[in-house]
Amino acid sequence: MNQEKLAKLQAQVRIGGKGSARRKKKVVHRTATADDKKLQSSLKKLAVNNIAGIEEVNMIKDDGTVIHFNNPKVQASLSANTFAITGHAENKQLTEMLPGILSQLGADSLTSLRKLAEQFPRQGGSHVLPSLAQGSP
Structure with missing residues (x-):
């Protein structure tokens, strides 16, 4: 050199x-x-098994955002109390997921959803519905 x-x-x-x-x-x-x-390799040592048939996984955080996995790979080892969810994750707001996520929400999430609904101002103020008058024939 x-x-x-x-x-x-x-x-x-x-x-x-x-x-x-x-x-x-x-x-x-x-x-x-x-x-x-x-x-x-660490998951292999724990002897995890693949769980088939899971279409989506939603993890709801305290701040109202959702970590959404579409078609994830889910592995579990019940003896080691270990679950692994891998795949493409998206961070979404709870309001974006609303129609389909209502059946998955627990009691804590429902109360936070109520608080979120109260934060939005009521649109158009107070509306009084007009009474429908029945005319005689």
């Missing part, structure tokens, strides 16, 4: 200036695929 290249490489290893200690190790940043492989 060339002496200039070697000196250049040695200079890059130092944290401070001349006379300071060299760094202990180079930090290698992981990619998302490496994290996914590690997660899958």
